[in-house]
Amino acid sequence: MKHRTRWTLGAVLAALLLAVVFLLPPELRGLSFVLRAAGLHGTAADALASYDTRAFSVADLSVPTHHGRVRARLYRPDRRKGRLIVLTSGVHAAGIDEPRLVSLAENLAMSGHPVLTPEPPDLLRYEITPCLPDIIEETALWALGPGSLAPEGKVDLFGISFSGGLSVVAAGRPALRDKVAAVLSFGGHGDLSRVLSFLCTGVQADGTHRKPHDYGVVVILLNVADRLVPPEQVEALREGVLKFMHASHLTLVDSKQAEAAFAEARAMEATLPEPAATLLHQVNTRDVAALGARLLPFVKDFAGDPSLSPDRSPAPLAPVYLLHGMDDSVIPSIESTLLARALEPHTRVHLLPTPLITHAEMDRQASAMDALKMVRFWSGLLGE
Numbered sequence: 001m002k003h004r005t006r007w008t009l010g011a012v013l014a015a016l017l018l019a020v021v022f023l024l025p026p027e028l029r030g031l032s033f034v035l036r037a038a039g040l041h042g043t044a045a046d047a048l049a050s051y052d053t054r055a056f057s058v059a060d061l062s063v064p065t066h067h068g069r070v071r072a073r074l075y076r077p078d079r080r081k082g083r084l085i086v087l088t089s090g091v092h093a094a095g096i097d098e099p100r101l102v103s104l105a106e107n108l109a110m111s112g113h114p115v116l117t118p119e120p121p122d123l124l125r126y127e128i129t130p131c132l133p134d135i136i137e138e139t140a141l142w143a144l145g146p147g148s149l150a151p152e153g154k155v156d157l158f159g160i161s162f163s164g165g166l167s168v169v170a171a172g173r174p175a176l177r178d179k180v181a182a183v184l185s186f187g188g189h190g191d192l193s194r195v196l197s198f199l200c201t202g203v204q205a206d207g208t209h210r211k212p213h214d215y216g217v218v219v220i221l222l223n224v225a226d227r228l229v230p231p232e233q234v235e236a237l238r239e240g241v242l243k244f245m246h247a248s249h250l251t252l253v254d255s256k257q258a259e260a261a262f263a264e265a266r267a268m269e270a271t272l273p274e275p276a277a278t279l280l281h282q283v284n285t286r287d288v289a290a291l292g293a294r295l296l297p298f299v300k301d302f303a304g305d306p307s308l309s310p311d312r313s314p315a316p317l318a319p320v321y322l323l324h325g326m327d328d329s330v331i332p333s334i335e336s337t338l339l340a341r342a343l344e345p346h347t348r349v350h351l352l353p354t355p356l357i358t359h360a361e362m363d364r365q366a367s368a369m370d371a372l373k374m375v376r377f378w379s380g381l382l383g384e
Contacts, residue, residue, distance in 0.1 A: 030379025081112025090161030164188020190339030200292035315346035325357030
């Protein structure tokens with residue numbers, strides 16, 4: 001979630017009035033969290049945002065897994081009020097240092113939940129692999145082990161973007177199924193192949209056409225580069241694509257640095273042989289249509305492992321909360337709708353498609369009713 005939003009003052013005041021009139025004390029905790037996460041300020045908003053909050057400490061850890069030790073960070077509230085949350089970021093080179101992930105973890109810790117953020121190395125490289133649900137599962141089991149960070153004997157699994165769907169996968173695995181109390185997929189997927197096909201074609205599962213975000217096809221390219229260019233070109237192509245991705249992230253914090261990084265990525269085109277040069281040019285010019293056509297034949301193979309799709313994996317026993325932006329152009333919101341249908345025969349599902357979110361970021365204008373639905377969603381999740 002972003003620190004700043006474009007919620008209108010009138011909508012905020014209306015939401016606060018609705019909160020005072022309709023919300024029960026447990027729901028005020030959800031309101032407090034949402035106001036902090038949205039970065040809203042003002043006398044009334046600040047007072048409610050600080051409701052039942054507490055200080056917390058932060059420590060870096062190392063978690064053992066079958067894929068090697070994984071860097072992690074623990075946010076520990078001074079006064080605990082809730083289970084440990086294992087919170088996994090989306091596909092991003094900054095990993096557990098990504099500012100929006102840090103902000104979400106801090107706000108959850110202020111609500112009284114210890115938060116453990118693992119950093120699967122594949123996510124740092126923009127790779128979506130079967131190692132990811134393994135690491136989420138093993139991080140949770142480690143936290144439940146000797147010297148437990150989760151004395152209740154259960155944890156919550158929260159995942160952002162592609163890690164949302166992968167957290168649902170991990171929660172359904174035999175070793176963990178009875179030890180998960182709740183799962184959150186925040187802008188996540190149900191079927192990876194279906195999402196990647198949308199990113200390549202702009203056609204959703206229901207036949208609706210929507211312009212996909214260029215970020216998605218660039219991630220696919222990084223994952224299948226070795227199938228598109230000769231072996232001697234793979235490393236250089238990936239280096240150029242990563243420069244573009246780095247520049248894209250810099251646009252959030254420093255426009256001058258971002259433009260310099262984009263210029264470096266463009267300059268690399270001239271140093272590459274074909275076909276790598278054309279592929280990097282398509283990345284730099286955000287030519288989603290051309291890239292998508294090149295990548296589509298590889299989607300099914302890349303996304304074929306069932307462990308990458310909650311639709312094709314054993315369902316969790318724990319209740320699943322699905323939060324999705326209606327206009328998400330990376331992972332379309334129909335993914336959460338279809339996942340809810342697949343999970344409902346097996347567990348309790350809470351689905352909230354909302355106009356307040358783009359892709360796992362709360363940065364849209366709010367009506368009072370949309371804000372109230374968001375508050376009640378988080379109240380239910382944090383109160384599980």
